[in-house]
Amino acid sequence: xVAQVPAKPAFxxxxxxRMAAAFAGATLMPRASLAQHYSETTISQAAQxxxxxxxxxxxxxxxxxxxxxxxxFAHDVSAVRRFRAEQVWLARDLSRLLNTRVxxxxxxxxxxxxxxxxxxxxQPMFIRIVPSADEVEAAVxxxxxxxxxxxxxxxxxxxxxxxxxxxxxxxQVGIFETLRNEPNLELALxxxxxALKSRRYGLTALELERVMRAVVLPNNIAAVSDNFGQExxxxxxxxxxxxxxxxxxxxxxxxxxxxxxYYNRDTTAPVLR
Numbered sequence: 117x118v119a120q121v122p123a124k125p126a127f128x129x130x131x132x133x134r135m136a137a138a139f140a141g142a143t144l145m146p147r148a149s150l151a152q153h154y155s156e157t158t159i160s161q162a163a164q165x166x167x168x169x170x171x172x173x174x175x176x177x178x179x180x181x182x183x184x185x186x187x188x189f190a191h192d193v194s195a196v197r198r199f200r201a202e203q204v205w206l207a208r209d210l211s212r213l214l215n216t217r218v219x220x221x222x223x224x225x226x227x228x229x230x231x232x233x234x235x236x237x238x239q240p241m242f243i244r245i246v247p248s249a250d251e252v253e254a255a256v257x258x259x260x261x262x263x264x265x266x267x268x269x270x271x272x273x274x275x276x277x278x279x280x281x282x283x284x285x286x287x288q289v290g291i292f293e294t295l296r297n298e299p300n301l302e303l304a305l306x307x308x309x310x311a312l313k314s315r316r317y318g319l320t321a322l323e324l325e326r327v328m329r330a331v332v333l334p335n336n337i338a339a340v341s342d343n344f345g346q347e348x349x350x351x352x353x354x355x356x357x358x359x360x361x362x363x364x365x366x367x368x369x370x371x372x373x374x375x376x377x378y379y380n381r382d383t384t385a386p387v388l389r
Contacts, residue, residue: 163222166213170226173210174364180206181321181371188317188374191382196260199375206368207252210360214246227362234332235362238353241346245362247354255358260376265385271309272296274385278376279327282369284351291343298339300330312377312388320377324370332356 159167180202187195218226223245227235235245247255261281265274276296277287285291295301308323330336332352340348356362359369381388 159225160222163218163225166218166222167226169213169217170210170363173206173213174367176206176209177360177364177367177371181367181374184371184374184378185317185321188320188378189315193382195378196375199371200256200260203368203372204256207256207358207360208249210363211247211249211252214360214363215249220244220246228365231362231365234356237332237337238357238362241350241353243350243353243357245357247358247360251358260372260379262383263380263385265387269387271313271387272302272305274380274388275305275308275312275327275377276301278373278380279331282373282376283331283355285340285344285348288343291339294339294343295331295336298330298336300333301327301336304330309388312381317374321370321374324373325366328366328369328373 180199183202184195184199187198214223214226224232224235227245238245261278263274263277263281265277269277273296276292280287280292280295296305304323304326308320308327311317311319311323337349337352340352344351356369359372361369377388
């Protein structure tokens with residue numbers, strides 16, 4: 117005799133049918149019903165829109181860096197002219213977006229997670245992480261630094277002098293020697309100089325970001341404070357704010373450095389060639 121398999125109870129069959137229907141309903145559910153509902157505990161629609169637009173402006177900063185990299189092979193003023201012209205509209209658009217479209221309370225919501233530590237490091241100094249329109253206008257009108265190398269300077273020394281100027285800090289013996297010999301910075305400056313001299317300008321741009329990440333390490337910020345006091349640290353952070361580092365990363369700031377390097381390479385600092 118063949119054993120008979122008992123039929124499943126009717127309630128089990130109904131349960132399976134309900135589960136299948138629920139799964140199908142979830143699969144076919146209109147996208148509108150899955151939309152984010154905003155409340156006092158979620159990011160606002162305005163901040164969400166601003167994050168998107170800041171991302172688009174960040175891509176423009178990427179494009180400006182890419183064009184500046186490509187200009188590196190020309191030993192003339194075209195690279196500097198292009199940077200100085202295009203930075204104006206990028207900086208103005210970023211300032212307009214963040215100053216008029218987003219509440220100051222929501223600024224940190226626009227900061228990418230990769231830059232959040234940097235933005236938070238500025239808070240104890242009460243630094244406004246978005247520059248005002250007047251600050252932006254003054255920054256984009258400022259001429260690029262022209263460095264006069266000292267006797268015996270190598271490319272790494274000129275690069276560090278350019279970085280210090282971009283951070284609003286003078287070249288003083290104490291801080292210069294401290295940073296020049298700091299292991300992370302020393303290695304990054306050496307690799308930047310090597311990439312620049314071999315005319316690998318894309319790699320130079322990557323190494324400049326590495327240099328700047330090393331500059332803002334806690335031990336180097338402490339060295340700036342030891343030499344210039346908290347006013348020096350304030351100037352350093354404000355220089356980063358003026359190029360919107362908390363919102364678009366290092367791209368805009370590194371493009372400034374690269375254009376300044378070209379300017380000095382082709383004028384007073386042939387050691388950079």
